[in-house]
Amino acid sequence: MVTSLWAKMGNDGNPGNNVATVAGANSQWNNSGSLVVKAGALNIQSGGVVSNTTGHVFGFSYNTNPSSVTVTGNGSRWNNSKDFLMAWAPLGVISPEEFEHLCRGDCDSIILNIEAGGLVTVGGTATIIENSTVNLVDARFEFGQMTLASFNRINATAGSLEGIVNVSGENDKTAFASLWNPEVDMSQVVTAFDMSSATFVELGDASTASDINFPGYVYLNSTLSLMPLTSYTDRATRGTVDDFTIITAGQRGGTFNEVRYSGSVLAADFRPDANGSFRSHQGDGLFRNVTYISTAVELQNLLAVQGDTDGDRDIDTADLTRVISGFTGAAGSGATWLTGDIDGDEDVDSRDVTRAIINFTGARNAAVAVPEPAGLLLLVLAVGCLAVERSRSCRS
Numbered sequence: 001m002v003t004s005l006w007a008k009m010g011n012d013g014n015p016g017n018n019v020a021t022v023a024g025a026n027s028q029w030n031n032s033g034s035l036v037v038k039a040g041a042l043n044i045q046s047g048g049v050v051s052n053t054t055g056h057v058f059g060f061s062y063n064t065n066p067s068s069v070t071v072t073g074n075g076s077r078w079n080n081s082k083d084f085l086m087a088w089a090p091l092g093v094i095s096p097e098e099f100e101h102l103c104r105g106d107c108d109s110i111i112l113n114i115e116a117g118g119l120v121t122v123g124g125t126a127t128i129i130e131n132s133t134v135n136l137v138d139a140r141f142e143f144g145q146m147t148l149a150s151f152n153r154i155n156a157t158a159g160s161l162e163g164i165v166n167v168s169g170e171n172d173k174t175a176f177a178s179l180w181n182p183e184v185d186m187s188q189v190v191t192a193f194d195m196s197s198a199t200f201v202e203l204g205d206a207s208t209a210s211d212i213n214f215p216g217y218v219y220l221n222s223t224l225s226l227m228p229l230t231s232y233t234d235r236a237t238r239g240t241v242d243d244f245t246i247i248t249a250g251q252r253g254g255t256f257n258e259v260r261y262s263g264s265v266l267a268a269d270f271r272p273d274a275n276g277s278f279r280s281h282q283g284d285g286l287f288r289n290v291t292y293i294s295t296a297v298e299l300q301n302l303l304a305v306q307g308d309t310d311g312d313r314d315i316d317t318a319d320l321t322r323v324i325s326g327f328t329g330a331a332g333s334g335a336t337w338l339t340g341d342i343d344g345d346e347d348v349d350s351r352d353v354t355r356a357i358i359n360f361t362g363a364r365n366a367a368v369a370v371p372e373p374a375g376l377l378l379l380v381l382a383v384g385c386l387a388v389e390r391s392r393s394c395r396s
């Protein structure tokens, strides 16, 4: 075991001399501070472990030998408890944007190979600047969090990734769409996305294009955080919708632990299937409906027709039953759209019931269809009696 406060590899003018190897299950190199690999090579293999706070892998354009780190073999591990940076020139001298500008594609590559059971962990933020590449083959990279630009520099052919990718802006959406090689089997890849700055396709452009596309398998957990563009407004006409495909994938697994919209968690008021889909009522018939299908995650913003109490775009017996069950009479209070107050005056009275009946459509979703004509007739009769009874006894 080697212990150091911090370390910098690569001061020797001959990069060939800047090589360190940590090999074997009992081999550890523990840095209580940062580790800098500058124009050199670090090999962690056969169960060796290297630990540090911040990890830096640097290159310089006057050096012909690129910097590289290889973590290979079961049990081999590089722990970066804080941030991780692969970039040209020392951290703090110039910004990541300046790195990109200086390099202009001419810099030698800086490479991190994680192979054959190796593991690299990052506790904070991982930043992978232009001309840097992470090659992941049958191994695991827990990258903390990173931008999409950094994420794009991970070349994963097999293994698993875990971390948060911050997606923001139109450029990110385009870049995301070309992330993965469709030929690659991503069946083991686990990726959590926190799209805390993700934006929607704007209202009215009728775009059905996915914001984010994975040709392979994507496993979802963590938080989906959706921020509508400032130009976006919810629908003002009842019965109309805006549909957004948030993610498409060759195959989707898992669901987001929570979905946020403009910073607020969407509550699941209705769960129409066993896939995790839900409909969330926002007030006065405005629904945000999240649907998980095998290859996509979709969002629908719906301003429901009066009487569509559950936001599934029909007014069927389920809706009428809800209105009748919620009946308060004209003196009632505290009623909501979900309990049958469809005109927004906080009661469920004969006006609400009548409106729901007039708007009746029957079930539109064949999967949950019930025999409507007979059901409708019975319900109309029941509603009629109820309305008469209550209006007699309860009218104020």
Ligand SMILES: [Ca+2]
Pocket: 307, 308, 309, 310, 311, 312, 313, 314, 315, 316, 319
């Ligand atoms: Ca309905």
Ligand SMILES: [Ca+2]
Pocket: 330, 345, 347, 348, 349, 351
């Ligand atoms: Ca009323």
Ligand SMILES: [Ca+2]
Pocket: 340, 341, 342, 343, 344, 345, 346, 347, 348, 349, 352
């Ligand atoms: Ca009412």
Ligand SMILES: [Ca+2]
Pocket: 312, 314, 315, 316, 318, 363, 364, 365
């Ligand atoms: Ca229905």
